[in-house]
Amino acid sequence: MGDKKVDKGKKGKNLFIIILALAILGVTSFGGIYFWMKSKDQNVDKPVIQAYQDLGEIMVNLDNDKRSRYVKVNLSLGYDSKNKEAVKILENNVVVLRDSAIFYFKSKKSEDFKAGNEENLKAGLRESLNKSLEEPVVLDVYMNDIIVQ
Numbered sequence: 001m002g003d004k005k006v007d008k009g010k011k012g013k014n015l016f017i018i019i020l021a022l023a024i025l026g027v028t029s030f031g032g033i034y035f036w037m038k039s040k041d042q043n044v045d046k047p048v049i050q051a052y053q054d055l056g057e058i059m060v061n062l063d064n065d066k067r068s069r070y071v072k073v074n075l076s077l078g079y080d081s082k083n084k085e086a087v088k089i090l091e092n093n094v095v096v097l098r099d100s101a102i103f104y105f106k107s108k109k110s111e112d113f114k115a116g117n118e119e120n121l122k123a124g125l126r127e128s129l130n131k132s133l134e135e136p137v138v139l140d141v142y143m144n145d146i147i148v149q
Contacts, residue, residue, distance in 0.1 A: 078140035
């Protein structure tokens with residue numbers, strides 16, 4: 001008779017340990033998933049809000065062999081509006097940026113300004129402008145007006 005009470009006590013103790021283990025497993029699983037989801041949300045890139053710096057109008061001769069051709073373009077540069085240092089860098093280097101843009105366009109031919117080549121032209125100009133700065137802050141180049149003649 002005493003053995004039955006001991007068995008009931010062991011069963012109750014074992015059941016309690018199993019329930020406790022399942023509860024701990026559930027809480028740690030929930031916590032792990034919660035923190036994993038939270039860190040995943042923080043890694044999502046937030047969209048960059050751009051501000052713009054006008055570079056003004058640039059007119060240069062193109063690198064054509066047969067005829068004298070030129071391009072006249074009005075440029076604006078896009079940069080991250082939250083980057084306060086970018087504003088200072090762009091404002092202090094307008095002359096350097098204009099010079100870089102002039103020499104970039106002088107190396108181009110009139111065929112480079114065809115409609116299908118816009119993205120390549122802008123990407124090349126953006127790369128050239130960023131190389132001329134101590135820190136690459138130009139995110140995009142906008143051509144407000146463009147005339148190729």
